[in-house]
Amino acid sequence: MGGCSFLIHVRHATAAIAAGMADVVLITHGESGRSRIGVGGQGAAPAQPAGQFQAPYGVGGPPTMFSIPVARYMQRFGVTEEQLASVAVSTRKWATLNPRAAMRDPITVEDVLASRLICWPLHLLNCCLVTDGGGALVLVSEERARDFPKKPVYVLGAGESVEHVNVSMMRDFHESKAYRVAGENAFRMAGLGTDAIDHTMLYDAFTHTPVYMLEALGIAQPGEGTSFFESGRAAPGGDFPINTNGGGLSYTHTGMYGMFAMTESITQLRGEAGERQVPGVEVGLVHGAGGMFSAGATLIWTNQ
Amino acid sequence: MPYNKPLPQATPETQPFWDSLKRHQMQLQRCQDCREFYFYPRPFCPRCYSANVAWEDVSGRATLETYVINHRAAPRFEEDAPYVIAVVTLAEGPRMMTNLVGVDPDPGKLPPDLALEVVYDDVTDEVTLPKFRPA
Incomplete structure (x- = not known):
């Protein structure tokens, strides 16, 4: 399930604890995406579908595959490269407030468009970082958490979905069914709507991934995800803060970012985010991506 | 070579x-x-x-569904960069990933829904890859 596996682990662990199959579940992530210690060879085996039907055409990692749908999205909704760049600008504003973020200098739309082309329509600053890092979280029953020294966070809703294995088989290139189904299931389980969300983490492997997620989750209308970022609503001071750690674009991205989206959400719910703390956060949403638009996972949780 | x-x-x-x-x-x-x-x-x-x-x-006829122009070549594709990796929709319905040939790697010349036709690229004695060019 790729980078959203850790969100899905939370869903499965919650079920296991509720069923009495586990008392304490530890979910961990560690990856040396930058140093590449213990990393095996890349590329699909030549008899696999990806080896037969994608590799011969020169795909080379996520920037060439996660980006495949974007040209159709831009054409369908009339979205520009400038608008996609605004996602990186909004997210970098948060990173300037996070002393742990890898990239903290403010950037402009012009900076994004002037950065070198990686894989059109993606410039360097449309792409996430490649870093070393790790994180972990512990899940227990509500009863067991009662006398813990730290205030717990309670899972309200969780959803997961898989759409395809290879991005060339995605059903509709302008929207993600996997993200939509995961979100619908999480909101239904939580019994909440989007108006209940105080703080949001969206897995930003590239500037377009949080855009697809905003639309799939019903927070933005189809085609209006980039406008949401352009308007400043997601940035510091905005009414719908998104990716407050600086995201995969500016904080960290080991290769599987899902754990870091969750840890920032929990940090905000605990009121421990320092200069970037969003006031009054009671309900947080985390949405993760797996593979190349292959899978999605959503968590909704609360400090109440 | x-x-x-x-x-x-x-x-x-x-x-x-x-x-x-x-x-x-x-x-x-x-x-x-x-x-x-x-x-x-x-x-x-x-x-x-x-x-x-x-x-x-x-039929070998298709339209351009979506694409990227890759500037950071995959290993062994260095001499081709920038090159177009596309998903095309065949006239019969199915989609497939491919490369576009016979057209500049320029977004201005590659509007979605562009009409395309198959080109059979005999890359080795054993393997022919289906690539597409503007029809």
Whole structure:
């Protein structure tokens, strides 16, 4: 399930604890995406579908595959490269407030468009970082958490979905069914709507991934995800803060970012985010991506 | 210089597809019950799950569904960069990933829905890749 596996682990662990199959579940992530210690060879085996039907055409990692749908999205909704760049600008504003973020200098739309082309329509600053890092979280029953020294966070809703294995088989290139189904299931389980969300983490492997997620989750209308970022609503001071750690674009991205989206959400719910703390956060949403638009996972949780 | 890029390795289910390309007449599987063409190859129809499927010729006509222009070449594609990796929608319905040839790697010349036709690229004695150019 790729980078959203850790969100899905939370869903499965919650079920296991509720069923009495586990008392304490530890979910961990560690990856040396930058140093590449213990990393095996890349590329699909030549008899696999990806080896037969994608590799011969020169795909080379996520920037060439996660980006495949974007040209159709831009054409369908009339979205520009400038608008996609605004996602990186909004997210970098948060990173300037996070002393742990890898990239903290403010950037402009012009900076994004002037950065070198990686894989059109993606410039360097449309792409996430490649870093070393790790994180972990512990899940227990509500009863067991009662006398813990730290205030717990309670899972309200969780959803997961898989759409395809290879991005060339995605059903509709302008929207993600996997993200939509995961979100619908999480909101239904939580019994909440989007108006209940105080703080949001969206897995930003590239500037377009949080855009697809905003639309799939019903927070933005189809085609209006980039406008949401352009308007400043997601940035510091905005009414719908998104990716407050600086995201995969500016904080960290080991290769599987899902754990870091969750840890920032929990940090905000605990009121421990320092200069970037969003006031009054009671309900947080985390949405993760797996593979190349292959899978999605959503968590909704609360400090109440 | 011998061709050194990744090559597909056919499986029993996909061998007829690669054989048809080598003959320069692409074939895809078609459900004989619901009449749907489909891709990737598999022994049953992904729409109605019928096993009553057969290989049929397709026209080689397609439209441009979506694409990227890759500037940071995959290993062994360095001399090709920038190159276009596209997903095309065949006239018969299925989609496939491919490369565009015979056109500049320029977004201004590559509007979605552009009409395309197949080009059979005999990259080795054994393997022919289906690529597409503006029709």
